[in-house]
Amino acid sequence: MAAEFSFADEYVGAPLPYDLPEAIPIEIADQIPIAAIATASLSDEIPVVDPIPVAKPPSTTSPTSVFENSIHDLSSELKNSSAATSDFTDSSFSSPDPDPDPDPDPDPDRDADRRVQKQHSCHRCSKGSRFTEKETCLVCNAKYCINCLLRAMGSMPEGRKCVSCIGSPVEDSKRERLGKSSRMLRRLLSSLEVEQVMRAERCCEANQLRPEDVCVNRKRLSPEEMVLLQSCPCPPQKLKPGYYWYDKVSGFWGKEGHKPDKIISPNLNVGGSLMRNASNGNTGILINGREITKVEMQMLKWARVQCAGNPHFWVNADGTYQEEGQKNIKGQIWSRATTKLLCSFLSLPVPSKGANPSGEEVNNMLNRNLPDYIEHRTLQKLLLTGFHGSGTSTIFKQAKFLYRSVPFSEEERESIKLIIQSNIYSYLCILLEGRERFEEESLAEKKKKQPHESSGTDECDSVTVYSICPRLKAFSDWLLKVMASGNLEDIFPAATREYAPTVAELWKDPAIQATYNRRSELLLLPSVASYFLERVVDISRMEYEPSDMDILYADGITSSNGLTCTDFFFPPLPYEASGIDGADQQDTLLRYQLIGLHTKGLGENCKWLDMFEDVRMVIFCISLGDYDEYFEDASGITLNKMMESKRLFESMVTHETFDQVDFLLILNKYDILEQKIDRSPLTQCDWFDDYNPVSSRHRPNNDRNRNDGTTKAQQAFHYIAVKFKRLFATLTGRKLYVTSSNSLDSDSVDAALRYAREVLKWEEERPSPNDFSSFEPTTLSP
Incomplete structure (x- = not known):
């Protein structure tokens, strides 16, 4: 089979009487037609090509058809007359029908030309005169009428700025206008919207002086x-x-x-x-x-x-x-x-x-009235909560004493005084109820031991160690009757001074002291009752002023909805104050808000937790001494306090509001654990039934294990911490931070709250969740 070949040769000969066709490059993707090269005979009249309107390419058009159509349009639009030139000029500068709602011109050069042409008109619609009321952009000086203001500035996230100027610094000559609304803005927006725009204008960081x-x-x-x-x-x-x-x-x-x-x-x-x-x-x-x-x-x-x-x-x-x-x-x-x-x-x-002529310290950030934009930017919210009696209110009060120059106002101290005086009678009523119960039990035991005694001895047998004299018995019956009627708070503390001597005598009575020695059986009696009852005479005086320790011990200092909050800064420690630089200076700008939430403020099934979606950390408190303590719920069922804390903890960590929030567990009241652990084993709580610490074969010295140097309280603390860490990891798959505290010790509370701050810093410095390590430091040592 013969093959045919063709070779391209260079032409050498006489000139051709016609022009050779030339390959015209065409950008198929952009569809830009290129004009043909004009011949020498048309040098006087320059050929032009009318602009071809850009058409939307149909989905079924192939690249080949686009190329062919472009060539056809290119040859058909070629003009050789002067009329064509004029036609091109007219068509090229004629604009299509205007859009009824055009977008703002994004070209700054064209904006500048338009502003020069109509200096006193609206920069968007080009209408109005120098007498027309307009609002000016704080950055570029563009002026807009009332009809175009919202279209040009949008929702004004940074105040009165064009949409294209958002993020740019304010012109210095207009800095005095920040936060001062105009008459046109008040006429266009509602009062609440104007207030929000002005606050955004003042607080926005981009508008501040650099x-x-x-x-x-x-x-x-x-x-x-x-x-x-x-x-x-x-x-x-x-x-x-x-x-x-x-x-x-x-x-x-x-x-x-x-x-x-x-x-x-x-x-x-x-x-x-x-x-x-x-x-x-x-x-x-x-x-x-x-x-x-x-x-x-x-x-x-x-x-x-x-x-x-x-x-x-x-x-x-x-x-x-x-x-x-x-x-x-x-x-x-x-x-x-x-x-x-x-x-x-x-x-x-x-x-x-x-x-400040006195020369007092002004370089710390404690209790300082910061600018609005700093307060808005640096607020870190911490939610403090826990089961009743876990010490959350004491930690909250310690934070106010630690970080605020005036922890409580005069009105607050007066209110705390009335609460303390009322609590004395509540504690006394609990003791009196317990005394009656213990007296009946004691009499019943006597009757069982002496069933055949003569009736002449009934009067002697009716007296027990829990019996009180008739005068105190009458006062006791009256006080219990007042409490049963619900009028205790109406009578006291107004009558505190009148009944103070009787209360003091009643507290010192051997029957009441015998009852108080069995306080572990009185589930409703708080541990702080003795602190106030021993000073009942002093507290009942009109001139009594509660001390700081009285305020820390006082119970029931919460708002009506169980929600309290305080703002504070962490002052530098003595060894840090001499040299704070770099990243540590940024910590002085952080303002923290501690939100104390009582369990009654959680609502049924913790339904009110949705309000705290902006908190950075949840600080959950558990009393280490609750493992052997019980309480009665509304239905009269006796429940273990530690198990109830565990149930509340599970409800908090599994709530959808806190699925990405860090948790810090404060195991509080470590001192109570040290007092209890020798006489009451940890296994009294059903959840701790597997607690079996390894002890040394040698005789312990001062309750310490000679092998590892840990006490029984420390071993119990580590065991409880690990139990909650494993529970948290099972429920969330994340890491739980744990620390110990004694809420009555200010240094201990300060260390726990500063540890919470360090946890937030660690979380911010983490590059990605893949870098999480299970061996990160956690404060477990009490």
């Missing part, structure tokens, strides 16, 4: 320094980007190269060191190392400060001054009223009451 734009003593501020400067008792007002100088000793503040214009809080750790030429003074007189200006020197002379010989002064925040190298105070600059008046005449600042 720390790097402010230089103090030739050093750019860090975010922590900016917060410290803005949240001090007397901050600089209307702070703008620029260079400033700051005298940390006296509190003088001013722009670099100018005289001081304000006295702010002294001793702030912001900026660098003060320079001699900070205010461009040329007098030769120094105040705290800065050469003062002529205006300041004139003020010193009017204040009768000797300025001869160019002295160097040290001026304190309260206005006292002394010469360098000397210890004696020479005087006070602003002690005279005329000096303050002259300072006002020279436009020089004078100390204000909020300038």
Whole structure:
């Protein structure tokens, strides 16, 4: 079979009378037609191609058909006349029918051209004049009428900004407008919506002055320094980007190269060191190392400060001054009223009451009124809950004592006083009920032992160790009758002072003491009853003021709905205060909110837990001494307290609201466990029936195992911690953090809450869930 071949040869000969066809490259994907090359005969009239409108390609069109259609359109649109040129010009600049609701032009150059053309019109609809009311963007100065405002700015997540300007910093000249609503905005939105927009405008971090734009003593501020400067008792007002100088000793503040214009809080750790030429003074007189200006020197002379010989002064925040190298105070600059008046005449600042003249510590973040945007950004919510009697209320009160300068107001202390006085009679009623029960049991035992005794001995047999005298018996019956009627809180504590001597006598009676010795059988009597009953006379006085320890021991200090909360900061520890830098400074900005939730506030089946979806951590408390204690529920069934804590714990950890929330288990009241463990075994709780600690064959020394150095209480603590950790891992597949605490010990509570903070930091630093390790440190040592 013969094969045919064809070879391409280069043509060499006379010129051809026609043009050769040329391959025209076509971008099939973009469908951009390319015009054909014009011949030399058409040099006077330039051929043009009308623009081909972009058509939506049908789904059934193949690439080949698109290529053929483009070639056909290309040849058919070629024009050789001047009329074609004019037609092209008209068609190319003619716009199609406008869209009834066009989107904002995303091209900033076209926006700028349009703004130049119509300066006083709306930047979106190009309507209106200079007299039309408009709202201006805080970033780009674009103005919008009332009809276009919501379309241009949307929901205003950062205040009055265009949608394209969200995230951009505010123009400095408009910073004073932040949070101040306009008349048009109040007419367009409801009052609640305006308030939310203005709050977002004030609190948004993008709208705040950037720390790097402010230089103090030739050093750019860090975010922590900016917060410290803005949240001090007397901050600089209307702070703008620029260079400033700051005298940390006296509190003088001013722009670099100018005289001081304000006295702010002294001793702030912001900026660098003060320079001699900070205010461009040329007098030769120094105040705290800065050469003062002529205006300041004139003020010193009017204040009768000797300025001869160019002295160097040290001026304190309260206005006292002394010469360098000397210890004696020479005087006070602003002690005279005329000096303050002259300072006002020279436009020089004078100390204000909020300038902190006492020199107290101002660099910690405790109880500081922070800016709104800092408070909004750094709030960390911790939910504190547990079964009744686990010590959650005591831990909550300890947190207020630890982290707040004024833990309780005068009204709160007065309310706590009334609660304590009322609780005394509640405790006494429980003892009196128990006394009657123990007396009946004792009489019944006597009758069983002496069934055939004569009737003459009945009067002697009716007296037992639990019997009280007739006068106290009458008071006891009356008190129990009042409690049964539900009027106990109505009578007491108003009548506390009247019945205080009788209560004191009743408490010291041998029958009541014998009853109290059997308090473990009185399920309703709290362990703190003896603390108050032994001081019943002092507590019943009108001038009684509850001490801090009284408040910690007091029971029932909760709100009506069982929900309490307090905001606080973690102050640096003594060994940390000397050097806090880097990432540790960020911790000082974190504001924590401890939410105390009583079990009655959970609702049926914990239905109210949905309200706490924004908490960062759940702190669950369990009393270690509950393993052998019981209580009666509403139906009269006796239940073990530890088992009830376990049931509540299971309900909390399996709730859908906390499926991604960290849990910290605080095993509280470790001191009670140490007292109980020798006389009451841990196996009294059914859940701990497999507890069998390994003990040494050698004789223990001070209840310690010589092999591992652990006490019985420590072994029981570790056993309970492991039981709950395994239960938590089974229910959630996650890690449970555990620590111990003694709620009456402030150091123990402080360590537990700081451990909660460390857990949150660990979780934030974890790169991914795949990096979780089962050998991470967990505080298990009590």
